Amino acid sequence: MKLTKILALAAGAFVALGGQLHAGDPMLINGAGATFPFPIYSKWFAEYIKVDPSVRFNYQSIGSGGGQKQIMSETVDFGASDGPMSDENLAKAPGKLLHIPTVAGAVVITYNLPGSPKLKLDGATVADIFLGKITKWNDSRIASLNPGASLPGDDIIVVHRSDGSGTSYIFTDYLSSVSKAWESKVGKATSVKWPTGLGAKGNEGVAGQVKQLPGTIGYVELAYAHQNHLPFADLKNSSGHFITPTLDSVTEALATAKIPEDFRFSMVNPPGDKAYPIAGCTWLLVYEKQKDSAKGEKLVQFLNWAMKSGEGLASSLDYAPLPDNLRDRVLKRIKTIQY
Amino acid sequence: MANALNPSATASQPPAAMTRRKLGDRAFEYLTLLMALAVFILIILIGYELAHGSTLSLKKFGWHFLVSSDWDPVSEEFGALPFIFGTLVSSAIALIIAVPLSIASAVFLTELAPRWMRQPLTIFIELLAAVPSVILGLWGIFVMVPWLRTHLFPWLKSSLGFLPLFKGPIYGVSMLAGGIILAIMIIPIITSVSREIIRSVPGLQREAAYALGATRWEVTRIAVLSYAKKGLFGAVILGLGRALGETMAVTMVIGNRPEIAASLFAPGYTLASVVANEFTEATTDIYLHALFELGLVLLGVTVLVNALAQLLLKTLGGPEIKSQH
Numbered sequence: 001m002k003l004t005k006i007l008a009l010a011a012g013a014f015v016a017l018g019g020q021l022h023a024g025d026p027m028l029i030n031g032a033g034a035t036f037p038f039p040i041y042s043k044w045f046a047e048y049i050k051v052d053p054s055v056r057f058n059y060q061s062i063g064s065g066g067g068q069k070q071i072m073s074e075t076v077d078f079g080a081s082d083g084p085m086s087d088e089n090l091a092k093a094p095g096k097l098l099h100i101p102t103v104a105g106a107v108v109i110t111y112n113l114p115g116s117p118k119l120k121l122d123g124a125t126v127a128d129i130f131l132g133k134i135t136k137w138n139d140s141r142i143a144s145l146n147p148g149a150s151l152p153g154d155d156i157i158v159v160h161r162s163d164g165s166g167t168s169y170i171f172t173d174y175l176s177s178v179s180k181a182w183e184s185k186v187g188k189a190t191s192v193k194w195p196t197g198l199g200a201k202g203n204e205g206v207a208g209q210v211k212q213l214p215g216t217i218g219y220v221e222l223a224y225a226h227q228n229h230l231p232f233a234d235l236k237n238s239s240g241h242f243i244t245p246t247l248d249s250v251t252e253a254l255a256t257a258k259i260p261e262d263f264r265f266s267m268v269n270p271p272g273d274k275a276y277p278i279a280g281c282t283w284l285l286v287y288e289k290q291k292d293s294a295k296g297e298k299l300v301q302f303l304n305w306a307m308k309s310g311e312g313l314a315s316s317l318d319y320a321p322l323p324d325n326l327r328d329r330v331l332k333r334i335k336t337i338q339y
Numbered sequence: 340m341a342n343a344l345n346p347s348a349t350a351s352q353p354p355a356a357m358t359r360r361k362l363g364d365r366a367f368e369y370l371t372l373l374m375a376l377a378v379f380i381l382i383i384l385i386g387y388e389l390a391h392g393s394t395l396s397l398k399k400f401g402w403h404f405l406v407s408s409d410w411d412p413v414s415e416e417f418g419a420l421p422f423i424f425g426t427l428v429s430s431a432i433a434l435i436i437a438v439p440l441s442i443a444s445a446v447f448l449t450e451l452a453p454r455w456m457r458q459p460l461t462i463f464i465e466l467l468a469a470v471p472s473v474i475l476g477l478w479g480i481f482v483m484v485p486w487l488r489t490h491l492f493p494w495l496k497s498s499l500g501f502l503p504l505f506k507g508p509i510y511g512v513s514m515l516a517g518g519i520i521l522a523i524m525i526i527p528i529i530t531s532v533s534r535e536i537i538r539s540v541p542g543l544q545r546e547a548a549y550a551l552g553a554t555r556w557e558v559t560r561i562a563v564l565s566y567a568k569k570g571l572f573g574a575v576i577l578g579l580g581r582a583l584g585e586t587m588a589v590t591m592v593i594g595n596r597p598e599i600a601a602s603l604f605a606p607g608y609t610l611a612s613v614v615a616n617e618f619t620e621a622t623t624d625i626y627l628h629a630l631f632e633l634g635l636v637l638l639g640v641t642v643l644v645n646a647l648a649q650l651l652l653k654t655l656g657g658p659e660i661k662s663q664h
Contacts, residue, residue, distance in 0.1 A: 065621045198512055
């Protein structure tokens with residue numbers, strides 16, 4: 001534990017020092033954590049300079065685990081995570097930490113089949129493919145969902161992420177919610193014990209592997225699939241409709257998901273008619289009681305701006321913005337931050 | 340080196356100069372000792388911190404950690420065996436491919452190549468050492484693995500498929516692909532060190548062999564390689580050290596599946612890769628400690644392999660010959 005603390009401190013010191021060297025006059029607010037929202041956060045921070053030139057944000061995308069550790073040891077002013085913090089970690093933090101949801105993303109199922117037919121899949125089938133129970137592409141369960149599609153008799157080769165990631169968390173969360181067997185055998189986490197398949201590093205690794213190897217099936221972020229023109233499957237949601245993953249169907253998922261007061265929620269498989277079922281949120285982590293009142297004030301101003309104006313920038317980077325009802329609730333929560 | 344510090348070597352010096360020289364020698368000796376100790380202390384400290392960082396996991400799993408094949412972050416059961424296996428096997432494949440190639444090219448560069456060719460070729464080999472491993476990894480995914488999958492592996496399977504080593508489905512990413520990329524990474528190191536060692540074989544050795552009527556091959560074999568074998572072995576160990584700890588390029592082509600399979604076409608996983616892959620998103624204490632313990636195991640494996648190599652070196656015999664640089 002000591003070394004991790006030292007590393008965290010060193011990283012924090014580095015962040016702080018690096019900031020001060022460049023900062024000069026503007027105040028510097030440091031954050032660290034999740035890699036998934038890094039592009040949109042960078043965009044926000046760059047845009048926010050125009051709104052308030054007296055403050056600069058420095059965000060290091062070191063991963064959700066690192067983000068949680070650093071905010072818990074107070075080496076950064078805010079943390080960021082792709083998964084909600086556990087009760088255990090929340091209890092260890094020196095103060096009350098708030099989860100502020102920012103944007104959502106979807107995970108899509110991509111595959112490599114001759115002619116790239118548009119596939120339709122349902123949760124139970126996807127779970128059994130990733131469990132290694134369905135092993136051939138022309139299995140009757142896939143065929144019955146896709147009448148008319150020509151499916152080869154080849155082996156299905158599963159490709160999953162080898163690095164710990166929020167994408168895997170969302171995907172395994174979904175599989176756990178649709179399959180009892182998955183929930184009891186594998187479970188949900190940023191990395192799990194995969195029953196079958198090849199591990200590839202990052203979205204680009206999974207996409208590369210699926211593109212090259214005929215008969216593969218894998219999962220990547222929606223943004224990644226869009227930018228790389230990968231084929232992806234329509235999924236049957238909990239109301240029985242087949243939904244194409246789009247930003248709208250993700251925002252729809254957010255709007256209909258049950259979201260608790262502390263915003264630590266999972267939004268997979270929500271009830272909405274038009275909701276795409278594999279979607280997840282990413283959070284900023286901030287203390288309810290800010291130690292530095294000047295920094296706290298600037299941080300709250302930024303969070304308000306992010307909710308009101310920043311959300312509008314999300315879709316240009318393939319992130320789904322929060323629906324209005326959730327955004328209002330988040331704004332109310334931001335008001336409770338004391339500084 | 341031991342001879343240079345031996346007082347008998349300076350015995351013929353006049354007394355005044357001798358004490359002055361001795362003082363300088365002393366200071367130099369202590370200075371170098373300090374440097375050498377710093378490396379030693381660094382390794383001890385790394386070992387200590389790794390052990391300290393993995394206390395929870397050490398306590399919970401004990402020796403079982405080394406023999407268990409379970410790696411399940413959800414139920415928090417951790418074992419390192421498939422990763423140890425993957426690390427050793429991928430490095431072994433790398434050595435099997437890289438050692439003959441490297442030593443042959445070192446021999447060519449020093450003994451056989453025309454003079455105008457030596458310098459450019461050497462520069463190219465050293466350039467290969469400067470390619471960052473992530474670049475090699477990307478090249479591995481997009482160029483090497485597809486080629487292996489469509490050309491080399493099917494050929495191996497059809498000609499050597501009766502061996503369990505070359506059975507089973509071909510995915511491209513595999514233990515063998517990991518070994519091949521490692522071989523590419525360690526060839527420059529082994530080649531350049533071997534080249535220096537072969538260059539430092541005294542010319543008299545060669546001339547004596549020629550005088551006895553030996554052919555070029557015989558001169559190379561008897562006068563050069565046999566004379567330099569200890570040094571060459573050292574070069575191989577340097578390469579092995581890099582292979583054991585290499586991370587990025589390997590993880591991109593090895594398939595990242597914690598499994599012990601007889602077939603080299605099956606995916607594998609290495610100690611260094613799993614730490615690099617999972618460390619950033621590990622949030623629970625026991626998980627982090629288990630990852631730290633993998634680091635400790637890797638350090639242990641490296642030390643053990645090196646110790647074994649030293650033992651093997653002792654049995655080799657032959658004169659001790661080192662690079663002049």
